[in-house]
Amino acid sequence: MGNAETVLKKVLEKITPDDTERKKTDAALTSIKKATEEVIKPLKLDYTLAGSFLRDTWLPDKKEFDIFIMFPETVSREKLEKTGIDVGKKIVKALKGSYEIAYAEHPYIRAVVGEYAVDFVPCYDIKDAGKIKSAVDRTPHHNRYILKNITPALSSEVRLLKQFCKSVGVYGSDLRVEGFSGYLSELLVVRYRSFLNIVREASNWDAGKVFIDLSGHHKDEKPDVHKKYPGQPMIVIDPVDRNRNVAAALSPGNFEKFKESCRLFLKAPSEKYFRLERKVNVKGLSKIFKERKTKMISVVFKRPGVVDDIIFPQMRRSTRRIKGMLEDGDFRVIGSDVWCDSEECVMFLELEVWKLPKIKKLTGPPTFSKKHSEEFTKKYKGHGRIWVEGKNLVTEIDRKFTEADELVGKSLKVGKKALLDMGIASHVASGMSSGFTLLSDSRIVKKAEGSNELAFSLSNYFKNKIL
Numbered sequence: 001m002g003n004a005e006t007v008l009k010k011v012l013e014k015i016t017p018d019d020t021e022r023k024k025t026d027a028a029l030t031s032i033k034k035a036t037e038e039v040i041k042p043l044k045l046d047y048t049l050a051g052s053f054l055r056d057t058w059l060p061d062k063k064e065f066d067i068f069i070m071f072p073e074t075v076s077r078e079k080l081e082k083t084g085i086d087v088g089k090k091i092v093k094a095l096k097g098s099y100e101i102a103y104a105e106h107p108y109i110r111a112v113v114g115e116y117a118v119d120f121v122p123c124y125d126i127k128d129a130g131k132i133k134s135a136v137d138r139t140p141h142h143n144r145y146i147l148k149n150i151t152p153a154l155s156s157e158v159r160l161l162k163q164f165c166k167s168v169g170v171y172g173s174d175l176r177v178e179g180f181s182g183y184l185s186e187l188l189v190v191r192y193r194s195f196l197n198i199v200r201e202a203s204n205w206d207a208g209k210v211f212i213d214l215s216g217h218h219k220d221e222k223p224d225v226h227k228k229y230p231g232q233p234m235i236v237i238d239p240v241d242r243n244r245n246v247a248a249a250l251s252p253g254n255f256e257k258f259k260e261s262c263r264l265f266l267k268a269p270s271e272k273y274f275r276l277e278r279k280v281n282v283k284g285l286s287k288i289f290k291e292r293k294t295k296m297i298s299v300v301f302k303r304p305g306v307v308d309d310i311i312f313p314q315m316r317r318s319t320r321r322i323k324g325m326l327e328d329g330d331f332r333v334i335g336s337d338v339w340c341d342s343e344e345c346v347m348f349l350e351l352e353v354w355k356l357p358k359i360k361k362l363t364g365p366p367t368f369s370k371k372h373s374e375e376f377t378k379k380y381k382g383h384g385r386i387w388v389e390g391k392n393l394v395t396e397i398d399r400k401f402t403e404a405d406e407l408v409g410k411s412l413k414v415g416k417k418a419l420l421d422m423g424i425a426s427h428v429a430s431g432m433s434s435g436f437t438l439l440s441d442s443r444i445v446k447k448a449e450g451s452n453e454l455a456f457s458l459s460n461y462f463k464n465k466i467l
Contacts, residue, residue, distance in 0.1 A: 004196055004269040011274040012156055015163045017060045028116050029053065029065065035094040036067055039087055046070045046125060050139050052182055055146050057158040064117045068139050070125040081106050084122025091120060104307050105134050129240040141240040142183055149190045160195035161185045163274045168261040169460055170254040176308045178251035187236055187246060190214060199262035207255055210234035217242035280455035285445050288462050294334060297405055298348040298444045301436040303340055304427040311340055314425035319347045321423040325411055330356055331404040339457040345431060346454065348444065354404040359384060364393035409438050
């Protein structure tokens with residue numbers, strides 16, 4: 001505990017890269033840039049280093065670089081993709097690293113060079129960011145804008161905001177997190193000039209009413225802009241592209257979580273809001289299960305070879321479908337979440353009801369409706385008792401499934417086509433059709449003992465609150 005300025009000073013000492021870390025990172029970047037320049041020089045291409053390293057807003061634990069290989073606008077998409085992959089492979093070979101081809105909007109090289117992860121991404125060198133051919137084409141424009149507007153003093157404010165967001169679990173604009181991107185963090189600092197100003201403002205934000213337009217693209221049409229981005233908790237117009245909301249990925253839940261975290265920090269400033277490690281007490285998870293007396297069913301399967309921004313939306317959609325199947329079978333679901341690492345995917349659902357009696361009561365039509373009464377009696381005669389309650393016919397039928405895990409296990413243990421037909425998303429269906437495991441309560445906690453990130457995901461599910 002302490003006053004905000006004292007807390008932030010202590011935090012900044014911990015999250016600012018020291019000379020040793022800077023020298024090591026600079027050496028790695030120098031070798032990567034040198035190899036890149038040697039490979040692309042004969043092709044007369046240019047490149048740019050993306051993001052926080054170029055802007056000096058990176059955190060000490062960041063060991064990822066993004067190198068964007070820039071192609072002229074006249075080059076065909078097919079040639080950009082093919083040449084971009086070939087260039088990436090050659091650079092990685094020169095660096096004696098390893099790589100795989102990853103797929104997002106278009107293919108790119110995902111490499112490991114020493115202790116660093118490096119993505120080599122082909123993009124177009126677009127002169128007007130409002131006329132991009134793919135999302136990555138904005139990156140050079142973002143670099144120029146932030147380099148012009150983030151001073152060395154403001155870099156520290158960006159670091160504080162990023163670490164705050166990481167600690168409370170809302171950092172990252174990918175579809176895994178649905179939170180604040182590094183670029184959005186930088187723009188907020190450009191707008192409010194300090195971390196403290198941001199949390200003071202954010203603690204009073206109202207979802208759907210936050211509007212930031214640093215370049216004044218829409219200064220005379222604010223009401224129309226809100227109509228253009230319905231359902232989005234905050235609108236931050238990209239300074240380099242008037243048609244883009246930089247905060248589009250931010251979920252309403254994470255908006256409220258950030259807002260409440262800001263309010264709580266101001267009320268009682270503490271370093272806990274900037275914790276560097278996310279170590280979870282797994283035994284504490286077991287205690288939570290015992291106290292809640294609910295049941296957790298987890299579907300575990302091998303991860304398909306697609307990026308987070310593809311697999312996470314598909315997992316969430318598939319989890320909603322499984323939830324629907326459970327609730328159609330009268331098993332009430334309290335909540336659900338999804339998690340992935342490089343090897344496995346886990347979809348977990350917490351149930352309020354997971355075991356039911358063999359029979360189910362079914363209310364039919366009023367007895368004075370002769371036609372419908374006859375149809376009801378004919379359909380259910382021989383299945384069980386038929387009687388009258390008040391004005392309606394009532395019967396009892398056997399349930400197909402009396403236990404939730406049996407319903408999930410048998411319903412999903414089918415081929416890929418059947419999974420697709422029941423509404424399971426394509427890559428999830430591919431993964432599950434190759435085999436899956438159902439884990440419940442103690443078994444998923446046991447699995448979490450071997451993965452702190454899975455443990456954190458489970459813990460975050462139970463701590464999912466804004467008050």
